[in-house]
C-alpha cells in the first residue's frame with residue numbers, strides 16, 4: 044500500500060492505483076472529437092452563471108497567464124482503466140478563480156465548459172478542493188495541443204473525464220446538471236476509489252434523474 048501523502052478536500056492524494064486500474068507508461072491521448080486549434084486573439088476564459096455580484100468575468104489569454112501560478116502533483120485515472128501517476132501540474136488553482144470571481148451563496152455545483160461544447164459537472168466542493176487546478180503545464184513544459192493546450196482542468200481525486208481539456212470557462216450553478224459524459228452513461232460523481240464508473244451505479248442523491 045502506498046502512503047496517502049496529503050489531504051485536500053477530504054480526499055487523500057494517494058500515489059497508488061485505485062481499484063481496477065493499471066499503470067500506463069507514457070501518456071496516452073484520450074478524448075472525443077477533434078483537437079481544437081488555439082487562436083490566442085479569439086480565446087477567453089469566462090466565469091458566468093450564479094456569480095456573487097450577478098455579473099460575468101472574462102480573461103484574455105494574456106490576463107489568464109498573469110494569474111497566480113501554483114503547482115500540484117497528481118495522478119490521472121482514466122475510466123477506461125489506465126492511470127498515470129505522479130504528474131507535476133502547473134497552472135491556476137480552481138480556488139483562485141473562486142476567490143477572484145466568487146459564486147453566489149446558493150451555488151452548489153459548477154459546469155466546466157470546453158471547446159466544441161464539451162462539458163463536465165462537479166460538486167462545488169470538488170471544484171474548490173485544494174488540488175483542483177487549471178493546468179497550463181505538465182512536468183515543467185507547456186501542455187501540448189492534444190493534451191489540452193492552452194488550458195485543461197485536473198481534478199486529482201476524480202476520474203479524468205471530470206477534467207476537460209481545452210477549457211474555456213466555468214458556469215456557477217444552483218442545482219446539479221449533467222455534463223457531456225455524465226449524460227452518456229458515466230457516473231455523475233466519478234470517484235475512482237469507489238469505482239464510480241457508470242451512471243447505473245449511482246445511488247439516490249448522486250446525481251439528477253437520467
Ligand SMILES: Nc1nc2c(c(=O)[nH]1)N[C@H]1C(S)=C(S)[C@@H](COP(=O)(O)O)O[C@H]1N2
Pocket residue numbers: 070071072073074075076120121122157158161189190191203204205206207208209
Ligand atoms: N474536451 C475534452 N476533454 C477531455 C475529454 C474529452 O473527450 N474532451 N476526455 C477526458 C478523458 S476521458 C480523459 S481520460 C482525459 C485524458 O487526458 P489526456 O488525453 O491528456 O491523457 O481527458 C479528459 N478531458
Ligand SMILES: [Mo]
Pocket residue numbers: 073120121122123203204
Ligand atoms: Mo478517460
